[in-house]
Amino acid sequence: MSSSKPAWSERELPAFFRQWRTDWKDEDLSPDNYLDFEGGLRFVLAAAWLFCPETVQYRGCVILKERFSQGTVDDWFTNLGDDRRRIEAAAKITVEVSDEEDGSYGPTVTIWTSPAISTSG
Incomplete structure (x- = not known):
């Protein structure tokens, strides 16, 4: 119960x-x-x-508005097919939050973008 x-x-x-x-x-x-x-x-x-952040939903992907370019995303679809994971990874920001090891200050926030993904496979 x-x-x-x-x-x-x-x-x-x-x-x-x-x-x-x-x-x-x-x-x-x-x-x-x-x-x-x-x-x-x-x-x-x-x-x-x-x-x-503001996002754009386009062709089944969610992409950061500030990094969205319809022509670029269309090119990624041409070269990567329907691999939406790789397409989204190219246009997203990753945020990692972790505690300080000694607990003295509070959380550490790391913000980074993925490196450019090759469209050649």
């Missing part, structure tokens, strides 16, 4: 946030409070733009 209680993850707050909360002597402060205190809303908006 399944339980009707929610299952919560035990995600730990970043070390810099815990230290900030301790410095303010208020363990009830939340990440929302941090944004208000530190004027962080502009950074959240920038991150939202990076993690949720």
Whole structure:
């Protein structure tokens, strides 16, 4: 029989946030409070733009709007057939998020694009 209680993850707050909360002597402060205190809303908006970029759906592929060129994508289809995985990989940004090894700063965000994919196979 399944339980009707929610299952919560035990995600730990970043070390810099815990230290900030301790410095303010208020363990009830939340990440929302941090944004208000530190004027962080502009950074959240920038991150939202990076993690949720505008996309174009074309010929069954999802491609970043800023990297979309109909002629180029049509050429990729001509040379790669229906290999949508390779076509999409050529025009996407990859975002990797990882924790600092010592936990001292918070997550590291790495943003990169795939190298040009050869259309010759």
